[in-house]
Amino acid sequence: MSIQQQTEPIAVALIGNPNTGKSTLFNALSGVRQRTGNYPGVTVEKKHGTFRIDDKAIELIDLPGSYSLAPRSPDEMVAVDVLLGRLPAERKPQAVLVILDAGNLERNLYILSQVLELRLPTIVALNMIDAAAEKGVTVDVELLSQRLGVPVIPTRANQGEGVQDLRKALANIEHQAPPEYPSPFPPAFREEVAGLQGQLVSRNVSAPRYLVERLLLDTSGYLECELKLGGEDFHQLIEEARKRLKESGAPVPAVEAMSRYGWVRETLRGVVERKPVPPPLSDRIDRVMTHPIFGTIFFALLMMLVFTTVFSDYVAGVPMGWIEAGFEWLGELVGSNLAEGPFRSLLVDGVIAGVGGVLVFLPQICILFFFIAILEDCGYMARAAYLMDRLFSNIGLSGKSFIPLLSSFACAIPGVMATRVIENRRDRLVTMLIAPLMSCSARIPVYVVMIAAFVPPYSFAGGLINSHALTFAGMYLVGIVAAVIVAFVLKKTILRGATPPFVLELPSYKWPSMSTVGLRVAEKGWSFIRRAGTLIFASSVLVWAAAYYPHNEAIVAPELERLAAVETELEQATDEEKIAALEEELAALDHRISGALLRDSYLGRAGRWIEPVVRPLGWDWRIGCATLASFPAREVIIGTLGVIFDMGDEEEAESLPLREKLQAATWDDTDKPLFNLPVALSVMVFFALCAQCAATLAVIKRETNSWRWPIFTFVYMTTLAYVGAFAIYRIAAFLTETPIVSV
Amino acid sequence: MKTLSGFKVGDRVTVSSIEGDDDISVRLLEMGLVPGVELEVVGYAPLGDPIEIELIGYRLSLRKSEASRVLVTDKFS
Numbered sequence: 001m002s003i004q005q006q007t008e009p010i011a012v013a014l015i016g017n018p019n020t021g022k023s024t025l026f027n028a029l030s031g032v033r034q035r036t037g038n039y040p041g042v043t044v045e046k047k048h049g050t051f052r053i054d055d056k057a058i059e060l061i062d063l064p065g066s067y068s069l070a071p072r073s074p075d076e077m078v079a080v081d082v083l084l085g086r087l088p089a090e091r092k093p094q095a096v097l098v099i100l101d102a103g104n105l106e107r108n109l110y111i112l113s114q115v116l117e118l119r120l121p122t123i124v125a126l127n128m129i130d131a132a133a134e135k136g137v138t139v140d141v142e143l144l145s146q147r148l149g150v151p152v153i154p155t156r157a158n159q160g161e162g163v164q165d166l167r168k169a170l171a172n173i174e175h176q177a178p179p180e181y182p183s184p185f186p187p188a189f190r191e192e193v194a195g196l197q198g199q200l201v202s203r204n205v206s207a208p209r210y211l212v213e214r215l216l217l218d219t220s221g222y223l224e225c226e227l228k229l230g231g232e233d234f235h236q237l238i239e240e241a242r243k244r245l246k247e248s249g250a251p252v253p254a255v256e257a258m259s260r261y262g263w264v265r266e267t268l269r270g271v272v273e274r275k276p277v278p279p280p281l282s283d284r285i286d287r288v289m290t291h292p293i294f295g296t297i298f299f300a301l302l303m304m305l306v307f308t309t310v311f312s313d314y315v316a317g318v319p320m321g322w323i324e325a326g327f328e329w330l331g332e333l334v335g336s337n338l339a340e341g342p343f344r345s346l347l348v349d350g351v352i353a354g355v356g357g358v359l360v361f362l363p364q365i366c367i368l369f370f371f372i373a374i375l376e377d378c379g380y381m382a383r384a385a386y387l388m389d390r391l392f393s394n395i396g397l398s399g400k401s402f403i404p405l406l407s408s409f410a411c412a413i414p415g416v417m418a419t420r421v422i423e424n425r426r427d428r429l430v431t432m433l434i435a436p437l438m439s440c441s442a443r444i445p446v447y448v449v450m451i452a453a454f455v456p457p458y459s460f461a462g463g464l465i466n467s468h469a470l471t472f473a474g475m476y477l478v479g480i481v482a483a484v485i486v487a488f489v490l491k492k493t494i495l496r497g498a499t500p501p502f503v504l505e506l507p508s509y510k511w512p513s514m515s516t517v518g519l520r521v522a523e524k525g526w527s528f529i530r531r532a533g534t535l536i537f538a539s540s541v542l543v544w545a546a547a548y549y550p551h552n553e554a555i556v557a558p559e560l561e562r563l564a565a566v567e568t569e570l571e572q573a574t575d576e577e578k579i580a581a582l583e584e585e586l587a588a589l590d591h592r593i594s595g596a597l598l599r600d601s602y603l604g605r606a607g608r609w610i611e612p613v614v615r616p617l618g619w620d621w622r623i624g625c626a627t628l629a630s631f632p633a634r635e636v637i638i639g640t641l642g643v644i645f646d647m648g649d650e651e652e653a654e655s656l657p658l659r660e661k662l663q664a665a666t667w668d669d670t671d672k673p674l675f676n677l678p679v680a681l682s683v684m685v686f687f688a689l690c691a692q693c694a695a696t697l698a699v700i701k702r703e704t705n706s707w708r709w710p711i712f713t714f715v716y717m718t719t720l721a722y723v724g725a726f727a728i729y730r731i732a733a734f735l736t737e738t739p740i741v742s743v
Numbered sequence: 744m745k746t747l748s749g750f751k752v753g754d755r756v757t758v759s760s761i762e763g764d765d766d767i768s769v770r771l772l773e774m775g776l777v778p779g780v781e782l783e784v785v786g787y788a789p790l791g792d793p794i795e796i797e798l799i800g801y802r803l804s805l806r807k808s809e810a811s812r813v814l815v816t817d818k819f820s
Binding site for chain 2: 501
């Protein structure tokens with residue numbers, strides 16, 4: 001290792017329009033050496049990657065894809081702050097790598113024109129040259145490089161082509177001079193900027209020319225507030241400068257786009273050649289996909305395909321059956337090889353039942369993410385947003401909220417992260433706050449068990465529709481309707497504001513790259529497994545422990561004595577009638593012992609303590625404590641119900657499915673059944689609406705950088721769940737004429 | 744002066760200016776809707792809104808409310 005290697009890596013900022021293959025290029029350049037995080041105070045993701053070439057280490061700072069460097073919010077300010085080295089958390093980049101889409105140079109050069117003004121050594125990656133060729137566009141790379149005064153390297157990031165050339169160019173960046181870049185602005189504008197800069201200097205304030213230009217251009221006043229340069233009367237000076245510019249025919253802010261696009265046209269003259277080609281396949285596909293009739297039909301069919309595949313017995317069902325069988329086998333293996341006692345109970349009832357009950361949903365999650373990844377990668381998601389915008393605008397949102405909400409049907413965590421596609425802060429917040437209401441896959445087990453056990457099977461329309469499927473769909477609808485109402489209310493109250501614009505690029509269609517899709521599915525699947533292995537594992541163990549301990553056998557001493565006596569009698573008995581009577585007594589004793597021990601357990605005590613609260617929902621203390629235990633992660637409910645309704649009943653635990661155990665459950669010391677249709681509906685609605693997911697709340701905290709929003713989400717969703725469960729219980733009890741139990 | 748919101752699919756027009764100087768107009772300008780640029784109306788979403796247009800080699804969708812700030816001249820008039 002040479003001494004040079006020990007020096008700090010060269011910091012290079014990566015910038016470019018969305019849909020230019022920027023992420024693919026970032027991944028190709030840095031390989032696996034990446035780390036992500038958040039910038040303090042804003043919601044922008046911080047992505048770093050490093051690679052080595054010729055004894056040099058290069059650190060890439062990935063900036064969010066954007067069309068312009070004109071900040072109007074703290075999030076947009078980050079890119080400018082990073083590039084100007086104004087951020088304490090980040091080193092000032094020594095160079096900039098700008099990614100351009102070769103097929104779309106006219107718009108892509110806009111941000112390049114802004115970057116060149118920063119006068120940092122710059123390298124251009126001319127990406128997607130193959131896609132450009134299909135559109136009949138050829139670029140004279142040599143001439144473009146000459147005009148821009150910076151190296152231009154053609155790449156095909158998805159094929160890995162040009163990546164090595166880019167690495168070499170970056171290794172030499174230190175010796176490259178900053179670009180000579182004449183300002184594209186008209187003389188009048190430059191004079192005003194120089195005048196303002198002079199004013200600042202006389203006030204002992206130093207500001208780079210770029211910031212002063214921005215200050216003059218930003219009529220929203222955001223930058224003035226943010227930078228607070230030059231004191232009170234400086235605002236007056238800016239206003240006067242703007243007025244003079246308007247009179248001279250260079251009104252701000254329009255002058256910027258006009259000057260820059262003028263520069264772009266000059267630069268590209270003779271550089272880009274467009275051969276007339278028949279409309280590319282992408283355009284012809286687009287005609288169909290966005291057609292008012294065919295596009296809508298396709299969209300509906302696509303959504304049906306996605307959801308039927310996810311819930312079909314044939315696609316997801318098969319691997320789910322394997323996983324289930326695997327865990328059953330494991331449970332039996334452990335159960336029959338270990339001596340009875342706390343350790344066996346922990347492994348079988350706690351760990352295997354808890355983690356297995358969750359991992360079973362892995363295939364469904366992977367299938368849903370597979371579809372989402374394909375739709376995103378091929379460019380359809382922007383069309384989905386376009387098709388859905390009108391519907392979403394009714395509740396004050398835009399079509400851009402569609403993608404995050406669709407992802408939330410798999411899991412709200414990636415859904416919340418996907419809200420990054422929404423630039424408007426209020427819109428983004430509303431979408432984030434309603435994302436957990438979409439029925440994620442963790443709710444499926446609750447629905448499946450409750451429906452199978454308590455919804456009477458009916459068929460309509462010759463078996464095409466049945467009451468089970470209808471109830472299942474109804475639960476999804478409960479979440480969607482609640483989300484619509486909540487979004488509407490939020491947009492009318494605490495997150496009120498003008499309807500944000502909907503200006504969305506519809507990128508060309510392309511074949512999804514299977515490696516990108518595969519990588520995405522593996523990443524999401526793995527994070528789900530990790531969650532099951534850590535959070536769910538820990539909660540299963542905790543819930544088991546809370547339900548097992550203090551395990552004070554003294555309180556059931558008389559029953560235990562009688563149990564031993566009955567067992568001895570049973571061994572000696574020969575009379576068939578007597579055997580039957582003894583076996584019945586044995587079962588009753590077992591039941592009483594396990595019930596008494598659970599009631600005395602810590603979980604049981606907590607359940608009884610909250611019983612008055614859950615009684616109006618038709619629940620007893622056991623349902624209450626199962627729900628309580630599910631607040632860290634709702635998947636825990638299945639394991640918990642299993643633990644609660646079998647604790648101590650170990651011999652029969654494996655032979656009786658949970659569904660039957662629940663059907664047999666009665667209110668304490670009575671023979672009134674605990675569950676019935678209204679109670680089952682009440683439980684399902686509660687789980688559909690409640691924020692029982694610590695991980696989602698943590699992600700909302702991370703994305704909003706504030707405790708306020710996760711707390712708000714938790715409070716409003718829990719309230720909604722309680723009210724919803726109460727209402728459905730009373731309504732269902734009234735309609736089915738079920739007596740409301742008040743034991 | 745006509746605005747972009749009232750054209751049929753297939754119509755080609757030239758941008759003459761953008762109304763206003765707020766965020767929305769800056770955004771439209773940045774996306775390439777600058778005076779002199781030609782664009783084509785490619786389609787309307789099923790419920791009549793947003794609009795899909797093609798300009799400087801790419802496709803953009805925007806709501807009618809935004810399109811009504813884009814003042815245009817009809818190419819064939």
